[in-house]
Amino acid sequence: xxxVRVLERILSTIPIVFGVAVIVFCVMRFTxxxxxxxxxxxxxxxxxxxxxxxxxxxxLDKPIHVQLYLxxxxxxxxxxxxxxxxxxxxxxLIRERLPATVELALGALVFSLVLAIPIGVISxxxxxxxxxxxxxxxxxxxxxxxxxxxxxxxxxxxSVRLGILPSYGRLPYGLEPARVTGLxxxxxxxxxxxxxxxxxxxxxxxPSITLGAAMAAIVARVMRxxxxxxxxxxxxxxxxxxxxxxxAVITRHALVNALIPTVxxxxxxxxxxxxxxxxxxxxxxxxxxxxxxxxxIFNRDYPLVQGVVMVYALTFVLANLxxxxxYTYINPKIKL
Amino acid sequence: MLTAARGTLTRFDxxxxxxxxxxxxxxxxxxxxxxxxxxxxxxxxxxxYVVMALFAPxxxxxxxxKGSVRQSFMPPAWQEGGSPAHLLGTDHVxxxxxxxxxxxxxxxLWVGFLSVVVSMVVGLVLGAIxxxxxxxxxxxxxxxxxxxxxxxxxxFAIGVMAILGPGFFNLIAALTFKSWVEFFRLxxxxxxxxxxxxxxxxxxxxxQSNFAIITGEILPNIIHSxxxxxxxxVGYMIITEASLSFLGIGVxxxxxxxxxxxxxxxxxxxxxxxxxxxxxxxxxxxxxxINLFGEGLRDILDPRLKVD
Amino acid sequence: MLCIKNLTTEFPTRKxxxxxxxxxxxxxxxxxxxxxxxxSGCGKSVTLLSILRLVARPGRIxxGSIHFExxxxxxxxxxxxRRVRGANIAMVFQDPLTTLxxxxxxxxxIRESLRVHRIGAGRASRREEKETVLSLMKEVGIPSPESQYxxxxxxxSGGMQQRALIAIALACRPKLLLADEPTTALxxxxxxxxxxxxxxxxxxxxxxILFVTHDLAVASEFCHRISVMYAGRIVEQGPVDEVIADPLxxxxxxxxxxxxxxxxxxxxxxxxxxxxxxxxxxxxRCSFESRCDRRMPECTERPVFLxxxxxxxxxxxxxxx
Numbered sequence: 001x002x003x004v005r006v007l008e009r010i011l012s013t014i015p016i017v018f019g020v021a022v023i024v025f026c027v028m029r030f031t032x033x034x035x036x037x038x039x040x041x042x043x044x045x046x047x048x049x050x051x052x053x054x055x056x057x058x059x060l061d062k063p064i065h066v067q068l069y070l071x072x073x074x075x076x077x078x079x080x081x082x083x084x085x086x087x088x089x090x091x092x093l094i095r096e097r098l099p100a101t102v103e104l105a106l107g108a109l110v111f112s113l114v115l116a117i118p119i120g121v122i123s124x125x126x127x128x129x130x131x132x133x134x135x136x137x138x139x140x141x142x143x144x145x146x147x148x149x150x151x152x153x154x155x156x157x158x159s160v161r162l163g164i165l166p167s168y169g170r171l172p173y174g175l176e177p178a179r180v181t182g183l184x185x186x187x188x189x190x191x192x193x194x195x196x197x198x199x200x201x202x203x204x205x206x207p208s209i210t211l212g213a214a215m216a217a218i219v220a221r222v223m224r225x226x227x228x229x230x231x232x233x234x235x236x237x238x239x240x241x242x243x244x245x246x247x248a249v250i251t252r253h254a255l256v257n258a259l260i261p262t263v264x265x266x267x268x269x270x271x272x273x274x275x276x277x278x279x280x281x282x283x284x285x286x287x288x289x290x291x292x293x294x295x296x297i298f299n300r301d302y303p304l305v306q307g308v309v310m311v312y313a314l315t316f317v318l319a320n321l322x323x324x325x326x327y328t329y330i331n332p333k334i335k336l
Numbered sequence: 337m338l339t340a341a342r343g344t345l346t347r348f349d350x351x352x353x354x355x356x357x358x359x360x361x362x363x364x365x366x367x368x369x370x371x372x373x374x375x376x377x378x379x380x381x382x383x384x385y386v387v388m389a390l391f392a393p394x395x396x397x398x399x400x401x402k403g404s405v406r407q408s409f410m411p412p413a414w415q416e417g418g419s420p421a422h423l424l425g426t427d428h429v430x431x432x433x434x435x436x437x438x439x440x441x442x443x444x445l446w447v448g449f450l451s452v453v454v455s456m457v458v459g460l461v462l463g464a465i466x467x468x469x470x471x472x473x474x475x476x477x478x479x480x481x482x483x484x485x486x487x488x489x490x491x492f493a494i495g496v497m498a499i500l501g502p503g504f505f506n507l508i509a510a511l512t513f514k515s516w517v518e519f520f521r522l523x524x525x526x527x528x529x530x531x532x533x534x535x536x537x538x539x540x541x542x543x544q545s546n547f548a549i550i551t552g553e554i555l556p557n558i559i560h561s562x563x564x565x566x567x568x569x570v571g572y573m574i575i576t577e578a579s580l581s582f583l584g585i586g587v588x589x590x591x592x593x594x595x596x597x598x599x600x601x602x603x604x605x606x607x608x609x610x611x612x613x614x615x616x617x618x619x620x621x622x623x624x625x626i627n628l629f630g631e632g633l634r635d636i637l638d639p640r641l642k643v644d
Numbered sequence: 645m646l647c648i649k650n651l652t653t654e655f656p657t658r659k660x661x662x663x664x665x666x667x668x669x670x671x672x673x674x675x676x677x678x679x680x681x682x683x684s685g686c687g688k689s690v691t692l693l694s695i696l697r698l699v700a701r702p703g704r705i706x707x708g709s710i711h712f713e714x715x716x717x718x719x720x721x722x723x724x725x726r727r728v729r730g731a732n733i734a735m736v737f738q739d740p741l742t743t744l745x746x747x748x749x750x751x752x753x754i755r756e757s758l759r760v761h762r763i764g765a766g767r768a769s770r771r772e773e774k775e776t777v778l779s780l781m782k783e784v785g786i787p788s789p790e791s792q793y794x795x796x797x798x799x800x801s802g803g804m805q806q807r808a809l810i811a812i813a814l815a816c817r818p819k820l821l822l823a824d825e826p827t828t829a830l831x832x833x834x835x836x837x838x839x840x841x842x843x844x845x846x847x848x849x850x851x852x853i854l855f856v857t858h859d860l861a862v863a864s865e866f867c868h869r870i871s872v873m874y875a876g877r878i879v880e881q882g883p884v885d886e887v888i889a890d891p892l893x894x895x896x897x898x899x900x901x902x903x904x905x906x907x908x909x910x911x912x913x914x915x916x917x918x919x920x921x922x923x924x925x926x927x928x929r930c931s932f933e934s935r936c937d938r939r940m941p942e943c944t945e946r947p948v949f950l951x952x953x954x955x956x957x958x959x960x961x962x963x964x965x
Contacts, residue, residue, distance in 0.1 A: 019483045027495070144623040146575045148582045149598055149616030156609050232700075234737055235745040240698055242757045242812070243730035256747045275488030279579055283602075293491060294583060297498040309495070313486040332747060332796040 006325055013317050018072075020313040025071055028302050029064060075310065081303035083296075090307035093292065098311070099182025100170060101288035104280065105273055106183075107208030109266075112216035117262070120223020124231060124258075125250060135220065142217025147276045151210040151283040158206060166203050168285050175199050207284045211276050215269050222265045227258040260331050267323030271316050368636045375632020381625035389441040396435035397421075400592045403430035409608045425610045427600055433610065436592040437618045443586070443593040444622065447504075448574040451511035456566050458512070459519020464550050466520070467527030478524070481517045489514055493576060497585040504587050507580065511573055522565055526558040560637040567630035571623040578619055594619045645852060646672040646695070646820055651708035653687075653694050662923045664690040664703070666876040669950065672820070677846055677853045679867030679884065681860055681899075683920060687876040688856045689738075692822045695854075696729050712820070731761040734813035738825040740805035744797035750808050751777055751793030757815040780811040785841060803834035810841065814849075821845070821853045827862065839866055861905055864888050869956075872896050875921055875931040878950060882957035892959040894936045930962065938963065 055061045059070055074081070080090035119139075123132040159167035166172075170184055177188040177196040185204065188196035230236065231254055239253040240246075278290035285291075289308055296304035369375045388395060407430035411418040418425060424433040466474040484492075496510035530536060531554065539553045580586045581595025589596075594615040601611025653665040665687040672678050680688045693699045695710055697717065710717040712733065717725060729735075734757075737743040745753060754777045774793070781789035784807040797805060806826060813821055823842065827835040843866060845851050857863050863870050863884065870887055872880040872895065880893040888906065891897040898916040900906040907913055918935040928947035933939050943962055950960040 016483060016486060019479070020486050023483060027499070140627065141620075141624065144571060144620060144627050146578055146616065146619055146623070148579055148595070149612075149619065152598060152602065152605065152612045152616065156605055156613065160606050160609070234739060234743040237693075237698060237700075238735070238737060238743045238809075238812070239745070241696060241729055241735040243726045243728070243760045244756075245726060253745055253748075257745070260747075271485070271488050275490035278490060278494065279582070282583065294494065297494050298585075300498070305495070309487070309491065312488055312491055316486050316488065330747065333798055 005328075009324055010321060013321055016317055017314060020317075021072060021075060021310060022068070024306050024309050024313075025068055028306055029067070071306075080307035080310070083301055083304045085296075085299045085301045085304070090303050093304065094289065094307055094311055097287060097289050097292050100286060101277060101281070101290060103170075103183040103185060103204065104207055104211060104277060104286060104288060107185075107204045108212030108215065108273060110212075111208045112212035112219055113266070115212075116216040116219035117223055117259075120220045120262075121227055121250065121255065121258070123220070123224040124227030127228060132224075136224065139217040139220045142213050143221075145213060145217075147210055147214065148279045148283060150213055151206070151280055154206045154210055155283070165206055167206060170203050170286065171196065171199050207280050207286055210283070211273065211280045214276065215266070215273060218265060218269060219262060223258060223262050226261040227254060230254045230258045233257070256330060260327070263323055263327055263330065267320050270319035270323075274312055274316060365636065369629075369632065372632045372636060374628045375636070378625045378628030378630070378632060381621065382629055385441050385622050385625070386445060388438055389445050392439045392442060396432075396438040397423075398432040398435040400436045400439040401431060401590065403427070403432065405430055409604070409611075411608070412610050412614075415610075424614045425608070427597070427611045428604060428608070433597070433614050436597055437594065437615055439592045440594045440597060440615060440618070441622070443504075443581075443591060444574045444577060444619065447507055447511065447577040447587075448570040448626075451508050451515060451573045451577075452566050452570050454508060454512045455515040455569070456519050456562065458516040459521075460523050460562060462516070463520040463523025464527050464555065467524035468531060468546065468550055468554070470528075474524075477520070481520055484514050484517050487514065490576060490579060493580060494583065494585065497580060502585055502588055504591075507577060507587060510580075511576060515569065515573065518569065519562065519565065522561060523558060526561060527554055530554045530557055564630065564634040564638050567633050568627065571626040571630065574619070574623055574626070645674050645713060646854070647709075647711040648691075648695070649709045649711075651691065651694055651705065651710065653690050653699055653703060653705045655703040657924070660924045663876050663926060664923065665694060666926070667950075668708070668873075668876075668878055670871050670878065670881065672852050672854060674819070675846065675850045675852055676869065677843070677855055677867045679863035679870035680854060680856045680873060681863050681870055682858065682873035684858055685920060685923075686873045688858075688873050689824050691873070692735070692824050692854065692856055695822060696733060696735065697725050698729075698735075727761070730757050730813075730818070731816045732818055733820045733822060734816065734818035736806075736809055736813050736821060736823045736826045739829045740802060740809050741797065741829075743809055744800075744805055746797055748796075749794050750797055750800065751781070751789075751795075753797075754780060754808065754811050754815060757812050761816050776815075777811075780814060781808070784808070784811045784814070785837070786811070802830050803837060806830060806834075806838055807841065810838075810845070814845065814851075817849070819852060821851050823853055823855045825857055826855075828858070835862075842866070860888075860899055860903055872899070875926060876923060877931065877960060878958075879932065879960045880958065881950070882955070886955065886957065892953065892957065892964060893932075893961050894938050894963075895932050898935075898937075930960075 052061070059067055062070070071081075078091055080094075082088065083090055083093060086093060119135045123135050126132055155167040158165040175196050177184060177193045177200075178191045180187045180190050184200035185197065188194070188200055231250075235257075236249060236254055239249045244252070277288065278294050280286065281288045281290035282294060289311060292304070293308040293312070295301075296308055369379060403426060407422075407426050408428050410422050410426040410430075412425045413420050413423045415425075422432050422434070424437065426432055427436070462477055466477045492514045493510045496513055497506060500506035500509065527550075536549060536553055539549050544552070577586060578593070578595030578598070581593040582599045584596065584599065586593050586595055597615035598612045598619075601608065601613070604611055648671065649669050651665055651668045652663060655662045655664055668687075668691055670678065670680075680691065682688050690699060690703070694705050695712075695717065697705070699705065705718060708718070712728065717728060720728070744750065748756075751774070755773050758773050758776060778789045778793065781792065786792050786804055786807050792800075792804075797808070800808065806829075810826075821842075826842070827838050830838060839862065842853060842855075846853055855863065855867055867884050869882065870884045871878045872887070872893065874895050880887060880891065880896045887896060888900065891900055895916070898914075902913055902915045904913060916935055921931055921934065929945075930936070930943050930948045933943040936943070940962065946962075948960050948962055948965070950958050951965055952958055953964055
């Protein structure tokens with residue numbers, strides 16, 4: 001039964017993905033500045049024949065609805081066209097860059113959840129204690145903190161002053177582990193390459209903190225307030241009346257219930273995480289999708305922009321899908 | 337006789353009553369903000385920034401773009417080699433950082449304020465219509481809003497800015513393009529739930545028009561949540577504007593903006609940390625103040641949303 | 645078996661401290677059912693929570709003693725109190741829907757209370773525990789326990805939820821059951837079934853019950869003895885039939901006069917005038933004085949104590965001193 005519902009939920013994302021593709025296509029096409037002009041601008045003098053040839057090559061001579069149809073039908077097959085500036089298939093470029101972004105996003109997610117959930121719980125259990133006040137003040141600072149500035153402060157403190165963490169790239173040249181998944185941390189564990197693992201983790205540290213700080217702040221606040229709410233509930237009193245230790249009451253009975261709103265917020269915040277990675281990848285020269293997107297937008301590399309934006313939107317939709325499915329497992333009242 | 341008549345008239349004049357109610361509510365609100373310590377602190381800091389932006393030419397020791405390379409990279413006054421003439425030091429082309437921060441407040445405040453007002457108005461109008469009448473229009477708008485939600489805000493703003501090019505009004509447009517959705521969803525949801533309540537039924541039974549019900553009955557009951565959301569969004573808009581400036585696609589290059597000032601200092605983190613740090617600090621303090629004020633306002637106006 | 649002496653529980657508030665329970669003394673014999681009756685906010689639930697030291701912060705017990713089988717619960721270590729909770733003294737709460745944890749299956753919640761007190765003492769296997777749970781579910785009247793075991797609380801009806809809660813309470817064969825208005829949230833017909841179940845448990849297992857209710861009619865049918873509480877204090881105590889037939893305290897009298905079934909046919913109901921007093925700043929004088937139809941000048945002049953008037957009856961009123 002649950003399987004069917006999950007499948008229905010997965011199918012329901014298709015119209016959204018489709019709509020996103022149409023919006024992206026339209027926005028790019030109705031923009032002043034033809035992609036061919038952009039290309040020509042780089043190549044100096046060209047004849048009208050050459051321009052027409054190029055238009056034909058990219059299908060720009062056809063009516064707009066035909067172009068849309070071609071774009072969509074190719075996109076379904078994973079063909080997103082060729083980059084105008086890098087002269088390579090967009091899908092290849094994305095595939096090369098995606099693992100870096102995924103690794104950074106996971107790093108940020110792990111950092112924020114591992115930090116924020118215990119802090120939220122402790123703050124609620126010890127409400128109005130020093131720990132509570134200090135961590136909520138920090139969380140408030142966190143939600144007001146511009147990511148790009150936090151990244152720069154991290155570099156000044158940890159790289160420039162203390163000199164203990166790198167501020168540039170994913171790994172020193174030549175330390176790349178054998179490619180399995182493209183995630184350096186995972187690959188170096190899989191191949192047992194410890195020097196790479198250490199280096200990859202060191203490189204991942206500052207970008208993850210910078211990207212995850214805002215999420216950590218929000219999750220800690222939500223976790224605290226939902227935990228406070230849960231601790232007032234009758235079932236927590238019953239758990240105590242059963243003779244459970246306070247630890248068991250909190251970790252078994254209260255925590256699961258308090259996680260329900262937190263999971264929702266994490267889903268919503270995925271968008272912020274995705275947006276933030278463009279900034280963070282720029283600051284830390286992280287070779288991921290975010291930097292690719294910014295470059296593509298500046299260069300008006302239309303096919304590349306389309307492809308990258310599609311990947312972002314798809315990721316966001318999938319993240320929310322994952323949250324919805326996870327939700328059914330922790331909240332028995334919800335049946336998708 | 338005449339004065340008495342006029343007295344009765346004014347006493348029952350609906351417009352006047354409403355104006356008086358608003359005035360009374362406003363002074364009541366001001367008092368509550370005064371009583372709320374963090375809201376008050378936030379408000380005072382915010383007010384200080386507004387004053388700073390308004391009187392920038394008077395307050396700033398130097399014009400924002402004046403500087404000579406001979407004076408570049410002077411550290412803040414308290415550091416060795418610093419001078420009281422440049423309290424927060426100078427940047428890579430010798431411009432006074434304090435003066436640029438003071439002028440930079442103008443862009444941040446204007447952009448934050450205007451983009452939120454525009455988003456709020458658009459979201460309020462569409463949300464109220466959509467939630468009140470439902471039907472096809474509601475379906476279309478809700479679907480569209482859902483689609484927009486699938487784009488990361490910053491990516492969307494960068495894209496729009498890349499298409500429109502840098503500039504103040506383009507910036508407002510880029511920020512508003514997606515941000516109205518937040519207001520739309522809030523207002524739509526609240527309208528749907530308010531619509532079924534007894535007081536709306538009563539107004540309809542009295543024969544009030546739909547327009548009168550929306551503006552006169554429903555709106556006053558949901559406006560406080562909208563105000564709270566708006567306040568909290570201002571900080572987010574300011575951060576986004578700064579992020580865009582940081583990436584080099586904010587207002588025109590000549591105008592000092594905190595984001596681009598942070599970007600200016602990126603190449604000199606090893607030698608001149610203050611160039612990037614100071615404007616960011618100004619930004620952080622402003623956003624912090626706005627959020628303090630916004631959350632205080634939420635505690636006062638919308639206690640059910642309170643965090644603890 | 646249970647002997648509470650001079651229990652006082654306080655909640656500090658901004659306007660001053662509230663004594664939700666003041667100078668409460670009561671005792672309960674093996675196998676007995678004691679009713680604790682009073683209006684909402686009179687401190688009866690707090691008394692119950694105090695017995696297991698479950699009063700939520702910032703509330704705290706400031707004086708008194710609670711002896712259970714010869715040991716003072718108030719002077720136990722937290723670990724010792726936990727060994728009493730659920731094992732010797734179990735609790736049934738008012739609202740079954742909010743008392744069952746929404747994210748765990750009902751059967752597992754019952755099994756958990758078995759597990760808590762079996763740690764170290766030769767843990768039973770999972771299957772044995774499940775068997776015990778199923779027989780418990782059967783005993784409290786949950787039909788087809790095998791399939792209900794895996795249900796979530798929201799899939800149960802109110803009556804079934806309350807039965808499940810009673811099963812949780814009975815899991816470790818407690819000697820004393822604290823029941824906090826266990827029937828208030830239920831429909832009338834279900835109420836009768838639950839009361840029936842509780843009195844069967846009392847007679848079959850010999851479990852003593854301290855039964856908190858605002859409903860004097862329910863208490864009169866179900867309890868052996870009752871204590872009437874008003875504004876945090878016990879005002880009258882005695883065998884239930886005698887208290888109903890011949891109430892001594894004006895408050896008890898007033899309560900009886902306001903309940904249809906205790907008033908002779910065609911006589912007017914007469915509600916007690918006024919409201920429950922503010923619990924902040926109560927003195928040791930009679931707290932019912934302002935609403936009492938038999939008040940005397942003396943009432944506000946000196947403190948009143950719970951006095952023994954013979955026949956197992958106690959009353960806190962100047963008239964009987």
